[in-house]
Amino acid sequence: MIKSSESKSASLKHKIVVCRDLGKEAMSLLYSSDHEIVAWEKDSPPPRKWVLENVQGASGICVMMVDKVDESLLDAAGPSLKVVSTFSVGYDHFDMAAVRARNIRVGYTPNVLNDAVADIAVLLVLMTMRRIGEAIQIVQEGRWPETPWSPFLLTGPALTKPSLTIGFLGFGRISHCTLERLLAFTQPRKSAHAPRCIYTSSRVRSNQQEIDNEYTEQFGIATRRVEVDVLARESDILIILCSLNKDTKGMVNEAFLEKMKSDAVLINVARGPIVDSTALATALENGHLCGAGLDVIDGEPNIPRDHPLVLNPRCVVLPHVGSASDMSRTGMAKLCKQQVYA
């Protein structure tokens, strides 16, 4: 499981530590290089002990979202370390103060997985609006024979609802890709009942009106920045796509959820701790919203089968598969490799 590429030119050789199997394509690119590659070629994380031992004298380290990049790791690597590349869009697993103090560069994989994550966001919108979690349960529990087709069985809100409001908590590239996809399902952009888009961002820009006019032009529907409670109150579809930080942690709490429309759906494809799971479970039970679709959840992957959100038929929980398409994963792996080399 641990391989080293052969030494070609000892003087130029840099040591690169790779903390996971990055797939055939990216791994063969790594081994064909002039560098010394030390790789934990498994699908599961390496033991911390293995990491701390092997990073000694490394120039580059390639980590995953679950591998913490902290003082102890940086100390173990020593002054040779120049770059740490992570196979993720976010870098909340980095102690950024420690990284910056040592002048180490951070690589991450922002754009290669836009499409894959946007696909999952739309999938979760469709699943929650059309009550697919409940539908699958009927079939899998053998209840279909006693649940004959009837006109209003499992009906849910429709994306063709006139003047649908699509809301984004965070409005970066993945949100834009998600919005473009959703507009293929809604009333036409130029029609009287066209949807509109509202979003939040961490701060108001001085030229906010101009930015919103540009977005309105770009997407072909009215698009504007709003305050968080307007987003909660007015969204029919509310998609979380912001980064996790001290301001966004727990932002979607009881007070936020109580403001939501009773036929709205909430989608989280960003990071679990942005949503208070207990508050969401209560809100779903109390009908403060119609359904929730989560690709991420606070405390993952330690989510038992009797977690209140896993048990709730109005909630779809996926095991963080947002970026899991063949193309995006290989793209991420190649990008990680390039960043370490650059």
Next chain:
Amino acid sequence: MIKSSESKSASLKHKIVVCRDLGKEAMSLLYSSDHEIVAWEKDSPPPRKWVLENVQGASGICVMMVDKVDESLLDAAGPSLKVVSTFSVGYDHFDMAAVRARNIRVGYTPNVLNDAVADIAVLLVLMTMRRIGEAIQIVQEGRWPETPWSPFLLTGPALTKPSLTIGFLGFGRISHCTLERLLAFTQPRKSAHAPRCIYTSSRVRSNQQEIDNEYTEQFGIATRRVEVDVLARESDILIILCSLNKDTKGMVNEAFLEKMKSDAVLINVARGPIVDSTALATALENGHLCGAGLDVIDGEPNIPRDHPLVLNPRCVVLPHVGSASDMSRTGMAKLCKQQVYA
């Protein structure tokens, strides 16, 4: 459960029999009319005995997909019967020879549910390509803690695959709506790696080339009619959206499935008997295709939990919810009502 609207003008009054609860909005429209309404206001089908007794002397009958319209029903209604309206796109539950012989008009609800069914078609494409059935099982069976995130966990084929081929068995209005949605997920229409569309139709038209040029113009990607075995061989995504008749029954059989690409997905949102379930289960096990998404299945709703396709992790089975959005169901109900009145 059985109500009759009061008589206003006996001479003009027609008897209308409604075999199911059509929802508050449509039902109140019915009762506010001048006609005599006899309705089975439940979510489940009326007993055949109730139907045969109540249709006597009716001018119009409103049925659902599971209510057979045959000689015995038409005989029971008698010569007063002018129209039978069905709450569905298909009318394979009608004995059309018997209906035509009596010069009775048939109403059905073709366009109101295009959007709702197209949404489910896209949902099933995303679910099968991204292996969401398996993903949900990991969470619901409590296996997430032992299935930590890894680079290639549950990766599947991507809609952004260059030169993706989207195939349709049957190319009517719902197929067009589905294609429009899918094109929001693929490579851009005008790019070098744009997707293409192939489809089958029951017969070649004399101006086939012209028709295909019009489609190519309409959708912005190369679109052309092909023979069935080309469709099976070349589609990356194969969506069944044809009507059920003697030619299409069992069309997707062992021979068809063997021709499919090993990374292709098959979606059925039309009628169950078009696909041979046993052949599909075998094909999925043998890797003749990557996954299947079924909103309909032969023998529904009598599908036990141990049905081989329900048990197969690469197959998503939904309990025929294709048209189950609030808007389409109410639209269908209103249309049924209008047809009976017209």
